[in-house]
Amino acid sequence: MKRRTRMIVTASVLAVALIAAGAFGVSQFSESDSDEIETAADAEVIAPQVVAGAAGPPAATLDGLVEQLLVRVEAVPGDHVAWATLGIAYVQQARVVADPSLFPRAQAALEESLAVEPDDNFLAYAGRSVLAAGRHRFADAKTEAERGLEINSFNPILWGALSDAQLQLGEYDEAAASVDRMIELSPDTSSFSRASYIAELNGDVNEATTLMQQALDDAGSPTDRAFALTILGDLKFNAGEPGEALTLYNQARDAAPDDAAALYGKARAEAALGQNETALDHYAELVEASPEPSYLVAYGELLESLGRTEEAEQQYAVVDAVLALFEENGVENDAAPVLFLADHDEPERALREAERAIAVRPFIAMHDAHAWALYASGRYDDALEASEQALRLGTPNAQFHFHAGMIKLALGNEDGARVDLERALEINPFFDPLDVPIAQSALAELGPAT
Structure with a gap:
């Protein structure tokens, strides 16, 4: 979402x-x-x-x-x-x-x-x-x-x-x-x-x-x-x-x-x-x-970024109810629910939904969501492969590059992580109120390229 x-x-x-x-x-x-x-x-x-x-x-x-x-x-x-x-x-x-x-x-x-x-x-x-x-x-x-x-x-x-x-x-x-x-x-x-x-x-x-x-x-x-x-x-x-x-x-x-x-x-x-x-x-x-x-x-994420966690959780609870309503009425999950689940501590469910969705909807956004679900599940090599599919058209999407950077960081590829995280912030330094600070913090820890 x-x-x-x-x-x-x-x-x-x-x-x-x-x-x-x-x-x-x-x-x-x-x-x-x-x-x-x-x-x-x-x-x-x-x-x-x-x-x-x-x-x-x-x-x-x-x-x-x-x-x-x-x-x-x-x-x-x-x-x-x-x-x-x-x-x-x-x-x-x-x-x-x-x-x-x-x-x-x-x-x-x-x-x-x-x-x-x-x-x-x-x-x-x-x-x-x-x-x-x-x-x-x-x-x-x-x-x-x-x-x-x-x-x-x-x-x-x-x-x-x-x-x-x-x-x-x-x-x-x-x-x-x-x-x-x-x-x-x-x-x-x-x-x-x-x-x-x-x-x-x-x-x-x-x-x-x-x-x-x-x-x-x-x-x-x-x-x-x-x-x-x-x-x-x-x-x-x-x-x-x-x-x-x-x-x-x-x-x-x-x-x-x-x-x-x-x-x-x-x-x-x-x-x-x-x-x-x-x-x-x-x-x-x-x-x-x-x-x-x-x-x-x-x-919810803007509220969360401002420290208003309880109010944010109220919005997330409504999301769960709406997703259930979608499922009841024959709507297949897409990238958005997968990302939501991966970001909110349901990696196994996120991966199940991603694998089902990618089989019938291999769009770049779905590849990105699949990559993020794999990352949340600790399957970093598979996540990198899926992330490469998401980026293969050259789409200037800050979120895709953020995900790629975090996956590479988990794999110990610091130079690759730095390139993608910098690219994410170069494309749009305002792309997400929660992920932008994560990218900035990761880059600060990585330090300049040697």
Whole structure:
């Protein structure tokens, strides 16, 4: 959780919800994750299939859209587009409120859509892809996107969904090719943001920033604008520039005041700038609205770094409850829970979860989490091998280098440890309120290179 990576998985697949929603008059959503909702380029293809105005007055929020769609499918149960859109909206609702119990509702709506129209229904397969991704079942997400593309190979949203799944499966070249195809079909916020992420993963932060600026320039709604500004803020923060990041997060909040990802970035930047009480206030606001595990852990770790251990433990207890809820609703663990367990004295459980997850999701963040679980379990040689996999793309991730440095230190490779720990602090001297002091202390003990 504290090592929150930039995720576009399921993000602009959710644009499909707006494709149909456009026919209902929906122009703006409230959303609260690092993911985006945006109007798709092929809106004219799907929107005519929905009877405009049948669901009543325009919805102003995601909750309003769900209510309208429920009215619609009750009135016209044969509307497969409305059923598919309802399924996608439920997935996004689950993300907004960190409530995976909405996933079974999404699944039921998507199954109903396919029961109504089993053949010419690429929208339902887009929904099934986004649902599988929401459950961290990326092989299934890839399969569903490919099934949708068999029906409509010119749909950019499906190419985006495919690229998201390919990235998480470690198919980096294939993901880049899918994004290129998506840009050919629809050069917009959604496609440019994916291209930006691939550039970032490959170590080209300047290109990532340029592409994300293009995504901002093409933003067609306040939500799109907030998303692009937040990612630009993340790029600045991850490069060790919290002041510039805070400016961008504030602009994102101006565009979409309810955007949780922007508020998370804002709190993190404020803490890096020493504005701890303001940051804590914003974290409290954030987890009240969206008790997503990564937000809860970030809040807890800031509290812990300030010596407020009891309050931190209260946040960690909520994390345990949320993870249990995820598991009950079919969500596979990803890197975040593994890191949380490894950092909170559950190395055996962390390693079990890591080994299960890495087998089905060999993304670099999962390799890093696997490395850290192996380190926490005392398996340093294996941890080093996993860490090398995490760093193989050249991603400028301070946390990855911190982990690599600590693993090398445990192996007695002081020169290697010094290089990675220095690199972590060079990339971002504010990357984590608990791990930064550990890195600084380790470097002080190592002393200068001889």
